[in-house]
């Protein structure tokens with residue numbers, strides 16, 4: 001079997017470790033060797049590439065991805081989520097390919113209508129389209145009249161058409177969770193509060209403790225994780241008590257929350273870039289809730305370095321496809337946390353790699369450059385630890401390797417086209 005031998009590389013292992021002048025060997029779909037300096041004995045049919053100091057790092061994991069979103073919030077309710085399924089599926093195909101070519105070899109969805117995610121996963125796994133390893137998500141489960149359900153005309157049934165499955169009472173929460181799993185969801189999304197870019201205030205909690213508990217219980221009985229759009233302190237604590245698996249946004253997180261989150265090990269998706277861009281674009285436009293969004297951003301910018309230092313399992317992912325925030329420049333998120341929030345680049349890379357793989361429940365086979373793991377790797381022209389911005393430009397990715405297969409190959413042993 002032809003091995004791919006990447007020599008004289010800087011290796012970012014995905015867990016804070018850096019190897020210099022190192023060699024990584026890929027055989028079949030696995031990484032078989034990672035060592036500093038020493039050359040492995042060469043086989044006659046090896047493909048050897050002298051990387052001359054370029055960087056090898058794990059393929060990244062986007063942990064909050066909406067493949068179907070398109071200018072969400074930029075058009076009146078129902079926000080385009082009622083568009084024909086085939087059109088939304090084409091959008092999903094495009095955004096998943098964009099994500100892969102930006103260096104994300106895995107993605108965990110945060111919600112899509114019409115079970116489109118589940119179909120995308122099948123299409124990717126069968127090789128029909130290019131995309132990351134995908135964990136398909138449910139529609140948003142929430143209650144009648146919640147923030148995304150107050151639309152005009154009032155008779156418009158968002159649950160039947162779009163991204164929302166309105167559910168009332170513990171029994172309906174159980175039924176909705178089971179139905180979404182039956183339709184292919186491998187993670188369940190609950191819309192727990194307003195806030196974070198929705199039209200309802202962040203303080204509002206959209207479901208009772210009993211409803212959330214029933215939904216989480218039903219999902220866990222089927223071995224499925226639950227994530228929640230949560231933007232206030234009280235709901236963060238309730239969700240942690242009830243054993244939620246992922247907290248999205250986490251606006252309102254304070255020191256006590258951080259302490260509790262470290263105990264539970266629950267992954268947190270801070271997703272600050274969308275609100276930051278939204279406030280930049282809309283701040284002065286008279287929209288009332290941009291002020292509270294700005295306050296949430298400032299509070300999170302203060303909490304996040306503390307949460308990172310305390311060992312919170314932070315991950316990447318954001319609402320690309322929302323208004324003022326088109327799909328494509330996914331690498332901007334890493335640069336935002338380094339340049340605007342002051343998180344060390346090596347830590348943000350760990351969020352994007354090891355932490356993401358662990359959120360997927362696949363930390364034993366993805367997320368670090370380790371012998372025996374699946375070969376999901378990037379070869380980067382430049383060093384993201386020195387300059388995180390190199391990950392903003394997909395042209396700096398010389399190779400994208402998914403399961404040992406080169407889905408992009410501009411390695412320097414080949415003449416550029």
Ligand SMILES: [Zn+2]
Nearest residue numbers: 066110318319
């Ligand atoms: Zn989202």
